[in-house]
Amino acid sequence: MSHGALILCALLIDAVMGEPKWLWTRLPHPAVLMGKLVGTLDTQFNQGGARKFKGILCTLLLVSVGGLAGLLLQALGPIIEVLIAAILLAQRSLVQHVALVANGLRMSLPEGRRMVARIVSRDTTNMEASQIARAAIESAAENLSDGVIAPAFWFLIAGLPGLVIYKLVNTADSMIGYRTPRHADFGWAAARLDDGLNLIPARLTAVLIALPARCYDVTGIRSDARLHRSPNAGWPEAAMSRALGIALSGPRAYDGQMRDFPWVNADGRRALTPLDIDACIVMLWRAWAGFLGLCAIFVFI
Template identity: 40%
Template sequence: MRAATALGLLAGAAADAVFADPRRGHPVALFGRAAAALERRLYADSKARGAAHAALCAGGAALLGAAAQALTRDRPWARAAVTAAATWAVLGGTSLGREGAYLAAALERKDIAAARARLPHLCGRDPGRLDEPELARATVESVAENTSDAVVAPLVWGAIAGVPGLLGYRAINTLDAMVGHRSPRYANFGWAAARLDDAANLLPARLTAALAVLAAPVAGGSPRRALAVLRRDGHRHPSPNAGRCEAAFAGALGVRLGGANDYGGRIEHRPHLGDGERPGAADIRRAVRLARVVGLAATALAALAAARPRLARATRPA
């Protein structure tokens, strides 16, 4: 069955490359609506209520994956098909690259209004006052972070735990986007979702950073410089995971990331990562190219780990 899981991961990644995300009826969107409905019933300004919400949502998704895996226990082709479908549903690499390319094209033609209107597809920052370099910075940072969240991490958890890992991880990451941010409403209720997402991304974020360092030449960068920036700046970000990805991309691209981020009037000051100028439209295109190579490498590694029992066991948390 390990070979079936590996084949499913490869087929799902290929489906994402060809078809990207479905425009209607996306399983992640359906999960989001279910999680929001449960939130309306459970919400209280309480960490305990938030933990219950996170456990029910993420646990339910993982149990659904476990049921699908149990039903295909003795049918390798069915297991491969179920794994492929789940992988396609949870990956977002192709859509991420397309969003980055759209932002780059808008900035190249100096259409700041179009870029501002599109940025919310990538991140939650208020784009209303962002100039071209800040729009480019937000895009590069989002591409870097989401290369881990939407590509590498699902593949890692698919290699470790199969379909339950794929669905469970995507549920955790979606919950973090929904309730894990720092706001008066979610400071307590979203605490468990945010911490769970941090834990789930510890390994994938560091793998993403390592692959970005190795792939730096495809973006015109140097692995040595990318590694130096990663080691110097990766830990300075308030997120234990996003900083590693962003620092590695900053080093590979030779740009400076970080600064003040406006989340609907809530200003967060992020430390500078990397050296050089703020990024521009051309740097977005280089970031997208780097993200694609990182995704391809992660796909190959995940399939190899899933197919080889020793590698699969070695990747399991102690």
Template identity: 45%
Template sequence: MTLLLAALALTIEAIIGYPDTIFRTIRHPVMWVGALIDSLDRGMNRSAASPRARRLRGVVALVVLIGAAAVPALAVQEGVLAVLPRPAGVVLIALLASALLASVSLTAHVRAVAEGLDVGLAEGRAAVSLIVGRDPDRLDRAGVARAAIESLAENFSDGVVAPALWCALLGLPGIAAYKAVNTADSMIGHLTPRHAMFGWAAARFDDVINLPASRLAAGWIILAAALQPGASARAALATVRRDAGKHRSPNAGWPEAAMAGALGLRLAGPRVYGAALVEDAWMGDGRAEATVADIRRALRLYHRAAWLQIGVAWLLAAVIVAG
């Protein structure tokens, strides 16, 4: 059932996204999770505590967060299946799970960067600042384009492939727990004085649960490159093999290297976050001078990869149901 649930959720979200009317009414589940994380951070992350104590409190906070996401999701899943006929129940649960996928919103945010750059550099910087943490004022046009493409590749893994995978494995509780951990990593999983210790557990656990999805995301991009004119699956695979492990993140390098190789680009490399220069390896050996046209090529590749994932999920679900 969980694989069928993931296939349905992916399809629903790809078609309708997260409707604005629902957002205006109840906001988004990730915002609810974010409010809980903020509350735990303010209540448990005491600056007067020792580093060891802050790390331990971060572990406790993560356990509380996962429980707060997974237990209600499990209750809803079991309650729906107990009340409704199984086909209707699965569809309703898939509709709920689709809210925790982000393929449509990711497309909108990355497309906005391309449209911003069509107008001017300032508009492109403003749009890319909504999806990356680096200092947009340090980015030229090529830097803005690269940042958008890198974000597209990484968030394909974190926002689409990983939640779908955990949904396929563990149902609604799996995707809810994954999204809670991933949101915690984005909020407190940073090497800042406040969060280096308290956010340690969230950051490390997020790395672990994203390991399979990042490799799978690279695989989808490589397969999509074989179907896209002007893209190279062979170069994408070669770049992943050579460069993915050089990235400072154990996961982000996989989809970024696949995207770079497929499109003949050079992504990642040294970047400025705040006032700090972060030295990172380059992914790919192509052009560093990315353009608006490259952003749109990356979006087309991403869409092919996303629909490949949906098609394979349905195929596997059909095989299991038939068996």
């Protein structure tokens, strides 16, 4: 079977099954194992001198391990390949987590804060309703790229090894790719490689969000994407803001300190409700369907 046919099946399985609790309460999820590997490397090698060099070697090790693991699993046949790919995709779980924020916000402000705290790293204690909805939508847009489109894209390009390598590098970036005193040097290679691997998928995600909404403001999306501190995450966020006609980003608190981030689509509506989260979820499924269509094209060419 072609890569297109395999990832098409994996996308459908993930959309139907999601993350079955009965399975992952009994077995460690591959993403958890990846996190443990990255954590072990961080503990063992992120100390002493030459931390950037050590980080480069550890990143190369992650790429090697991911490629080898992907090849070994791929050799077990297409059924195993599809199942592993489905496990490493996150469309249904993403939608479920975002929907929980909308439902929580409908119940009460504290419940909305509790639900959004599960998916964002910013301070949620004093969030108002619009801030909760905005945080959920931003997280949804970014994770559509990181958790669905990018891993599926790399499967199309390089099969299961490509997907596993991407997930390992992306996990490393989420754990050590920060410009903090501890990780600025050690996590440098992982962060830069993650930037490279997401260069095309992030922009593809923006297209998949914008086109179904008949949003053709390429100049505006590109301009706002550049405001983001990440070279890639701003693209799906900027597209989502225009698809929904709302303003995203803006000031928020981290570790008790307010950060004055610029608004994305600053002229958009800033008073948000759970209905905006519902509309975002519709956009997530439309983008997913668009990518499914692209995969189908790969099957027949």
